[in-house]
Amino acid sequence: MRRMPGVLIVEDEPAIAELISINLKHSGFRPVWAMDGATAQAELDDVLPDVILLDWMLPSESGLMLAKRWRAHPRTKSVPIIMLTARGDEVDRVAGLDAGADDYMAKPFSTKELLARIRAVLRRRAPEQDASVITIGDLSLDPSTYRVTYCTEALKLGPTEFKLLHYLMTHAERVHSRSQLLDKVWGDHVFIEERTVDVHVKRLREALGLAGQMVDTVRGAGYRLTVQGAPIKQA
Template sequence: MRKLPRVLVVEDEPSIAELIAVNLRHNGFAPTVVFDGAAAQREVDAVLPDVILLDWMLPGESGASLARQWRKQERTKTVPILMLTARSDESDKVQGLDAGADDYITKPFSTQELMARIRAVLRRRAPEVVNDSVQVGDLTLDAATYRVSFRGNELKVGPTEFKLLHYLMKHAERVHSRGTLLDKVWGDHVFIEERTVDVHVKRLRESLGQASSMIETVRGAGYRLTAQGSGARPAQGTSASAA
């Protein structure tokens, strides 16, 4: 018998939780409903779900805080998390995604759209293996150890910025549109504004410090990571002349 995907629903409003659970059952999922963060953690500790639907505003610990914790733990860091919230401002969406959510769904929402998004994250659950190391100029990223360094000095980079930097470094010297970056870094199942990319590029530049000029804004086109930035020495074998 085929195993039904397990969905942990963390929602403190019983009527919404029940509506979600009924629709999940009708669409071939096995839902478990809890109403606060402590109960959610107990469920996760007992049986790892295939997907977590996580309300932002919960009694006690917030959904964003739970998402950050689960992303830091080896056992739970790859479990898809869909944030459910009435907070619809772009800054809230950025905060939710930055906390580790794979998608962000605002209330009120269509149950059909919710089911489609759950199926989308399940299709993409097997992520690309990224245990590689990549270097551009004096900037090095090691995906296996989750470390970024510039000229031997380790840099602190947030989880979303790390994924963005990894993609840019793997495809250095190319110009990437905001839409392309959304698809490749966040996934084409995530429905967020292209301006979100600008926010994360700004944060990434702040994290990179002296290496920030390696990320160039190409007016009207997007962004490019280059070894020829003024803060970086050219990679071996490249010319030091200005472009």
């Protein structure tokens, strides 16, 4: 029997949570509802979901704070987070992505679009390309073990940053526009803005540390990964 992906819905409005749950069940998902941060944490401590749908405005602790905490914890840092909120301004979307969300949906939203975005984050959670180790200079990525190393030092990347790095490394030295990266990394059916790419590139560079210099911004064109940007080793 095919396993149903688990979705943790962190939402304090019962009517919205019930609507999402019904649509998820009809689409082959296994929803679990938590109405606040404490309940959500208890659910996460029990069983890790495949995706978290996280409302921004929650009692006691905001979704923004929960996203930051879960991203900082080794056990939950790789679980995709889609933030749901009535705050639709660009500054709020960027704040949500910076806090660790993989995607962002403003209320009211289409349940069909929500389901499409859930499927998209599940698809990009682990790359499906060639599982052989990719090495560019001193930077290595192993898709089969989900490990990234630079000069043999292990690096910690979120799921979207891992997929982004995987694509850039398998197409090294080529310049990719933001729209191309959205199509290849997020999927051409996902309705998110090109600014999202900038947020995740920034997050990728931070996770890579010194190797982040290898992710080059080509003004007016996009991004590329180049060995020319690798820092020079000290003698």
